[in-house]
Amino acid sequence: MKNIKLAMPSLNAARMRRGNGVPTIRYTLESKYENIGAGKTYHIFTYGCQGNEADSEVMAGILEQIGYTKSTDPMNSDVVILNTCAIRENAEQRIWGVLGQLKGRKREKPDMLIGIAGCMPQEENATNKILESYNFIDLVIGTHNKGHLPKLIHDAYKSKMKVVEVLSCEGEILEDAPKIRESKHKAWVNIMFGCDEFCTYCIVPYTRGRERSRAKEDIIAEVEQLVKDGYSEITLLGQNVNAYGKDLEGDYTFGDLLYDLDKTGIKRIRYTTSHPRDLDEKTMMAMAECKSVMPQLHLPVQSGDDYILKKMNRKYTFEQYMTKVNRLKELVPDLALTTDIIVGFPNETEEQFQNTLKLVQAAKFEGAFTFIYSKREGTPAAIMPDDVSEAEKHDRLNRLNVLINEGYLNGHKRFVGEVVEVLVDGQSKNGEGMMCGYTPHLKLTHFKSDDLSLVGKIVKVKVTEAKTWFMIGELCE
Ligand code: 5AD
Ligand code: SF4
Secondary structure, three states, X not given: OOEEEEEOOOHHHHHOOOOOOOOEEEOOOOHHHOXXXXXXXXXXXXXXXXXXXXXXXXXXXXXXXXXXXXXXXXXXXXXEEEEEOOOOHHHHHHHHXXXXXXXXXXXXXXXXXXXXXXOHHHOXXXXXXXXXXXXXXXXXXXXXXXXXXXXXXXXXXXXXOEEEEOOOOOOOEEEOOOOOOOOOOEEEEEOEEOOOOOOOOOOHHHHOOOOXXXXXXXXXXXXXXXXXXXXXXXXEEOOOHHHOOOOOOOOOOHHHHHHHHHOOOOOEEEEEOOOHHHOOHHHHHHHHHOOOEOOEEEOOOEOOOHXXXXXXXXXXXXXXXXXXXXXXXXXXXXXXXXXXXXXXXXXXXXXXXXXXXXXXXXXXXXXXXXXXOOOXXXXXXXXXXXXXXXHHHHHHHHHHHHHHHHHHHHHHXXXXXXXXXXXXXXXXXXXXXXXXXXXXXXXXXXXXXXXXXXXXXXEEEEEEEEOOOOEEEEEOO
């Protein structure tokens, strides 16, 4: 099959960072695409971070706008899109596996359109592999161009060729695109895209492009609309939300945005992810002063060893990280702090790993995503010598997780006997007649009830039991 290559990815081009001025594009639909999905169905697989979940909501919105209806059955859908993640090798392995299954199905159902979107197509190696060995994929879409979906689908149908459009440049900001949100009471709100940090292990600055912030007016308007639509909680999204506004004119920062969003009437504001170096006093003050900003923070530390942190290009030390944490705990004494940690970074010694364990104890994390370092082609760390065996890396991860799990349990124990406010998500998966939701501190809480009218409401629950992964309580009202 021939390919239409509208644009191919290049890690070298993605490395470039130009000056200010990324254009904001207002999404509009050309009338010729209006009904191309009429009578057809779609299914989107979403992998990876909340950024991908938010992107999938936009792709679903666009697909429904052009006539497609959602299907829960991928193997019988007319359009199947895999919104992929490239952050670690095992994320990619899973996706190649699903593609293998779709390949068989496509033989039986040749008019099925299969698209691959998200971070994997932004990698040169992955896209070359798709072009060489995965010929049944019809559409290759990068992270910057989901707004072109109607045209790309149209071209793929018309030409019966593979359509590849992956832009390596910084992309634009897409406003006004339709969205089908997964939840009716909790919403993702992108405030910025991309990352300029270039941590040496990380592929994101290449796959997601340069940092670019949405205009505050657009963000505030979106949140005001969510309040009108009955939403209770928003999570502000960005790879490094603390850098919000740096690329815009003026000196409006992330802290200012929190103060402004607090005035919209939304009940709960969360944000992720933060970079410890950029977490500033104003943001911390906003956490203390704004009623709607929840007392919970995810602050990835990655390592507790100064030399490894330097090799990771994280631009802070153990001491500096702890100074921020201690200041924030002064301002928000009941703060629930969580983090990300990588073990087995190239040549990490046992002593350096021990420093990570020390930091875990000092920071009293109440949860963490912990990872074994995964080599990402094209990043600086990929060519660093590494003498740590796989067995040793696994052993470090296990030892770290023992401490982290104690942190989870302690984070739940401190609420036993207290009444907490739970924003109800729905029925619990583990247990008949149980419902569940999250507290302000982001603690998953199960309680006895089968009253589905509680979904989307904030209810009072008295915590009776703490487990490692959740709390159990009794409904007060
Ligand atoms: N290997 C392992 N973990 C990684 N992360 C990012 N890149 C890698 C990698 N190459 C982790 C970091 C980051 C989280 C989203 O994923 O901890 O904070
Ligand atoms: Fe990756 Fe570092 Fe950017 Fe996070 S801050 S996305 S770890 S480069």
